[in-house]
Amino acid sequence: MLLTTRLLAVLALVLCATGAPSTISPHVVHESRSNVPRGWAPVRRAEPTMILPLRVGLVQSNLEHLEDFVMDVSHPESSHYGKHWSAAKVAQTFRPTKESADTVRAWLVESGVDPTSVRVSAGGGWLKADVTVEQAESLLGTEYHVYQFGEDDSRVHVACHEKYHLPEHVAKHVDIVTPTLHFDVKPKLGAPQEVALDKRDGVSSDVSAHAVGQPGFGVSFPKTTGTIGTIFNELENCDEQIVPDCLRVLYSFEYIPFATDKNSIAIVEYTPQAYLPGDLDLFFGNFSPSQVGQRPVLESIDGGYDQTEYEGFGENGESDLDLQYSMSLVGPKQTVTLYQAGDLYEGASFGNLLDALDASYCTFEGGDNPEFDATYPDPYGVGYEGPEDCGTVTPAYVMSTSYSYDEVELTPAYEQRQCAEYAKLGLMGTTILYSSGDYGVAGNGGICLDSEGYESYDGTVFNPSFPGTCPYVTSVGATQVNPGASVYEPESACEQVIYSGGGFSNVFAMPSYQKAAVEHYMATYPPSYSDGTYNTSGTSRAYPDIAANGANYVVAIDGEFSLVYGTSCSSPVSASIFSAINDARLTIGKGPIGFINPTIYTPLFMEAFNDITTGNNPGCNTNGFSAEPGWDPVTGVGTPNFAKLVGLWLALP
Numbered sequence: 001m002l003l004t005t006r007l008l009a010v011l012a013l014v015l016c017a018t019g020a021p022s023t024i025s026p027h028v029v030h031e032s033r034s035n036v037p038r039g040w041a042p043v044r045r046a047e048p049t050m051i052l053p054l055r056v057g058l059v060q061s062n063l064e065h066l067e068d069f070v071m072d073v074s075h076p077e078s079s080h081y082g083k084h085w086s087a088a089k090v091a092q093t094f095r096p097t098k099e100s101a102d103t104v105r106a107w108l109v110e111s112g113v114d115p116t117s118v119r120v121s122a123g124g125g126w127l128k129a130d131v132t133v134e135q136a137e138s139l140l141g142t143e144y145h146v147y148q149f150g151e152d153d154s155r156v157h158v159a160c161h162e163k164y165h166l167p168e169h170v171a172k173h174v175d176i177v178t179p180t181l182h183f184d185v186k187p188k189l190g191a192p193q194e195v196a197l198d199k200r201d202g203v204s205s206d207v208s209a210h211a212v213g214q215p216g217f218g219v220s221f222p223k224t225t226g227t228i229g230t231i232f233n234e235l236e237n238c239d240e241q242i243v244p245d246c247l248r249v250l251y252s253f254e255y256i257p258f259a260t261d262k263n264s265i266a267i268v269e270y271t272p273q274a275y276l277p278g279d280l281d282l283f284f285g286n287f288s289p290s291q292v293g294q295r296p297v298l299e300s301i302d303g304g305y306d307q308t309e310y311e312g313f314g315e316n317g318e319s320d321l322d323l324q325y326s327m328s329l330v331g332p333k334q335t336v337t338l339y340q341a342g343d344l345y346e347g348a349s350f351g352n353l354l355d356a357l358d359a360s361y362c363t364f365e366g367g368d369n370p371e372f373d374a375t376y377p378d379p380y381g382v383g384y385e386g387p388e389d390c391g392t393v394t395p396a397y398v399m400s401t402s403y404s405y406d407e408v409e410l411t412p413a414y415e416q417r418q419c420a421e422y423a424k425l426g427l428m429g430t431t432i433l434y435s436s437g438d439y440g441v442a443g444n445g446g447i448c449l450d451s452e453g454y455e456s457y458d459g460t461v462f463n464p465s466f467p468g469t470c471p472y473v474t475s476v477g478a479t480q481v482n483p484g485a486s487v488y489e490p491e492s493a494c495e496q497v498i499y500s501g502g503g504f505s506n507v508f509a510m511p512s513y514q515k516a517a518v519e520h521y522m523a524t525y526p527p528s529y530s531d532g533t534y535n536t537s538g539t540s541r542a543y544p545d546i547a548a549n550g551a552n553y554v555v556a557i558d559g560e561f562s563l564v565y566g567t568s569c570s571s572p573v574s575a576s577i578f579s580a581i582n583d584a585r586l587t588i589g590k591g592p593i594g595f596i597n598p599t600i601y602t603p604l605f606m607e608a609f610n611d612i613t614t615g616n617n618p619g620c621n622t623n624g625f626s627a628e629p630g631w632d633p634v635t636g637v638g639t640p641n642f643a644k645l646v647g648l649w650l651a652l653p
């Protein structure tokens with residue numbers, strides 16, 4: 001093997017020198033995966049003739065400056081604070097080199113891929129070609145298998161086995177190739193997809209067999225303890241039932257928007273999650289009568305629509321919750337946009353959403369322009385006049401998503417690529433909120449890692465959540481009004497039904513904005529766990545960043561009111577508050593707050609959060625971490641105090 005590799009290397013040198021095709025360079029492993037996500041097993045080789053939409057993510061320029069760029073427009077002490085970038089500047093700055101595109105293109109074509117099928121995205125970040133499984137196997141030195149979820153042969157996924165290779169001279173130009181190892185990338189199958197596996201006892205997340213098309217497999221759902229008879233809707237009862245008025249008091253959030261024509265907020269849902277119009281009206285009738293009949297504005301992404309074929313807590317719980325609370329909290333004047341991603345059969349992943357939002361992708365995804373597409377194979381010469389023309393979804397100023405994976409379920413390169421996309425959205429002025437997960441220090445469904453890094457229900461190693469660990473999103477944990485306590489007393493970390501996701505990444509390095517806050521926690525309240533229990537390097541990204549109430553929400557679902565729990569509640573509520581701050585700034589002619597983390601970790605802004613100092617986030621047979629004064633890996637810097645925050649943010653340029 002070694003000999004062969006050397007021989008090939010020598011051959012490649014000789015051939016290059018004589019100008020022969022450069023495809024003969026040794027193949028090197030590009031990405032590997034030791035974890036097949038839980039519940040999945042290979043059942044057979046993929047049919048050689050099956051078509052795969054192969055996408056090659058090229059190495060982007062200037063990524064080494066990403067953190068500096070983001071800090072430059074997001075840190076309150078920077079002279080460029082709030083000077084967000086245009087989509088065109090983002091596309092131009094990170095555009096891969098022509099050499100990268102040419103090298104990958106030449107490799108595909110010399111390997112037999114039809115040149116007319118090779119497309120380059122407008123931003124130059126991706127090359128795409130439809131290839132057969134047989135072609136992909138030879139291109140990537142791998143084997144594609146059909147994986148099946150449990151015993152259910154209707155839930156299948158095509159992925160390559162363990163690792164894939166690239167020729168050495170190509171590899172240095174490539175971040176990732178999809179679909180390969182990543183279980184959230186959908187090959188075209190037309191078959192129902194994965195659903196979550198939830199092993200927590202006694203609490204239903206009610207994932208029905210019809211719950212096709214969720215983003216991948218490790219999705220987190222809100223939890224319910226069932227329907228309720230009497231709705232109190234009184235501030236005295238916020239410890240038992242959270243209704244919008246409780247949240248307004250908890251977070252000093254009274255606001256009437258003025259700049260609704262300029263402002264925007266979006267909730268992200270993945271089909272089959274869908275709201276029921278009747279549920280919105282049932283909720284509004286009780287809690288915001290003037291909004292009866294009001295609906296979110298649908299932005300369909302990759303065929304997303306509000307399906308009504310399947311109903312149940314698993315299909316409607318998340319969307320009903322997110323929309324009822326965000327719409328009532330921002331009030332009747334402010335439109336809430338719904339990014340509904342994926343159709344019923346293929347589903348969608350975070351990648352589909354990012355495709356639709358990143359204007360630089362638009363010539364082949366989320367806004368196809370056949371005219372431009374037809375002009376390829378010349379990727380650069382022709383007619384492309386900038387992202388404005390591409391007809392993609394314009395990113396809202398605030399976006400909330402309540403779905404997450406376990407970090408270990410995707411590959412580091414894949415996560416880093418997606419995380420960089422969130423950073424770009426931040427550069428453009430968007431606040432991205434993700435729920436931090438509902439299982440404390442454990443992964444979705446309560447699963448942990450064993451000492452080798454495999455997911456295992458017997459594991460004792462903490463299992464962080466993605467995208468919460470991406471340093472360019474704002475990760476939102478959960479709190480509760482303590483049983484018997486009033487809404488005016490301090491909240492604790494949520495310890496009812498769910499536990500606030502939090503901990504330390506195994507993939508992402510610690511961003512500079514949180515260094516002082518995290519070091520304070522580690523020095524003052526050192527967790528007593530041994531080194532292997534979580535990433536104790538002191539150099540990894542810690543989460544969550546903030547928190548908001550996540551217990552006992554009164555939500556209208558399938559015609560009845562249920563009590564709902566989860567960081568799924570915390571994220572849209574926080575989004576509504578930040579959206580109101582944007583409104584206040586837009587009203588006086590300032591820009592949106594954009595990526596908030598560098599701001600909220602400053603001592604001045606930390607003071608404007610309600611510090612949560614009690615409660616834990618258990619998991620993996622431990623008590624997890626503890627909420628303490630200052631930032632902590634349970635509730636971040638605390639819950640927002642709108643009245644204080646809006647004043648501080650209005651004072652920034």
Ligand SMILES: *[C@@H]1O[C@H](CO)[C@@H](O)[C@H](O)[C@H]1NC(C)=O
Pocket residue numbers: 505506507508509510535537539540541
């Ligand atoms: C800890 O996190 C860092 C990122 O800062 C990473 O490079 C390292 O591999 C992680 N350690 C483990 C054991 O995963």
